[in-house]
Amino acid sequence: MMGRTAVSVEDWDRYHQDGRSARVIGDMEIRKFFDHAEPRKGMQALDLGCGRGAWTRQMGRYGLRTVGYDYSPAAVAAARAGGPYYGQVSFEQCDLNAEGIPVSVEPASVDVVSMRMSLEHLDRYRLMGDVRRILRPGGLAYVMTKVMEEDPPSIFWSVG
Incomplete structure (x- = not known):
């Protein structure tokens, strides 16, 4: 993690138990994600650093079968309690x-990987x-990271 001090699981648990969130999901972000990712029902997605699960559930609304992973047991518990799940989250x-991404995730099996406000901690x-x-070939990594305080950009890249 290049010069950063690791944040403990206890620190992340306190953060999520306080009900905090990295960034509110706005209409512009949703539109941009939809335009770039072109989500379709049945696509497979991972949300890495999912926190309390709001973005994971948003991808589920698009019909993506989505697994959200987070370091904090408190965040995962809040995400599981948060619903609705749209049948595929x-x-x-x-x-x-x-541990890295679990080895149970098959190579070339995921259409979208999301890292929303989490890459800086990984x-x-x-x-x-x-x-x-x-x-998968043609799959998309969606990364949103804080660059400037007021307007974190999103970055898209594909595997071809």
Whole structure:
């Protein structure tokens, strides 16, 4: 994690138990995601660093079968309690820095990988190698990271 101090699971649990969230999902973000990802019912998605699960559920609304992973057991518990699930959303606790994306995720099996406000907390070199392994040809990685306080951009790239 290039020069960053790791945040403990207890710190993340306190953050999520306080009901905090990285960034409210706005209409512009939803439109841009829809325009770039072109989500279709039945697509497979992972949401890495899902927090309390709002974005994971948003992808489920599009019909994507989505698994949200988070380091914090408190976040996963809140995400599971948050509903609605749209019939295709689940949440798992996982230390992506220590374990990487679970090996149970088949290579080239995922259409969309989302890292919304989480990449800055993850070992990006290891993680992006894992993302490349699991994305289908033509799959999309959606990354939103804070660059400026008032307007974090979103970045899209595809595996071809």
